[in-house]
Amino acid sequence: MQHFEYKPRGVCPARISFDMEGEIVHNVSFLGGCDGNLQAISRVVEGMSVSQIEGYFKGISCGGKGTSCSDQLAAAVRAACESQKA
Incomplete structure (x- = not known):
């Protein structure tokens, strides 16, 4: 299992932390x-x-920001997944 830290943009949280085992997400x-x-x-x-997280949360906007905490989570897990493939 690999740990990731993500700095979201355009939302209130300063950081999203999570673990991944392959493409499965844990401990968000x-x-x-x-x-x-x-x-x-x-x-x-x-x-x-x-893929499931992206399906549920990608593209959700909060307060006209064009993004949301859940959208940023979808971006974070996708970025982590891609970095594992590199």
């Missing part, structure tokens, strides 16, 4: 942001694949 946590909502997202995505 956010530093900052709406604690209750982000705890819920973290629990929901536990054990999901990168």
Whole structure:
């Protein structure tokens, strides 16, 4: 299992941390942001694949920002997945 840290853009959390085993995501946590909502997202995505997370969360916008915490999570896990292939 490999650990990743991602600095999201355009949202409240300062960092998204997670582990990946192949394309399966575990132990997601956010530093900052709406604690209750982000705890819920973290629990929901536990054990999901990168593709599943993208399917549910990619493209969601919050407050007209063009992105959201969940959209940034989708970007983070995709970037991590691609970095493992390199």
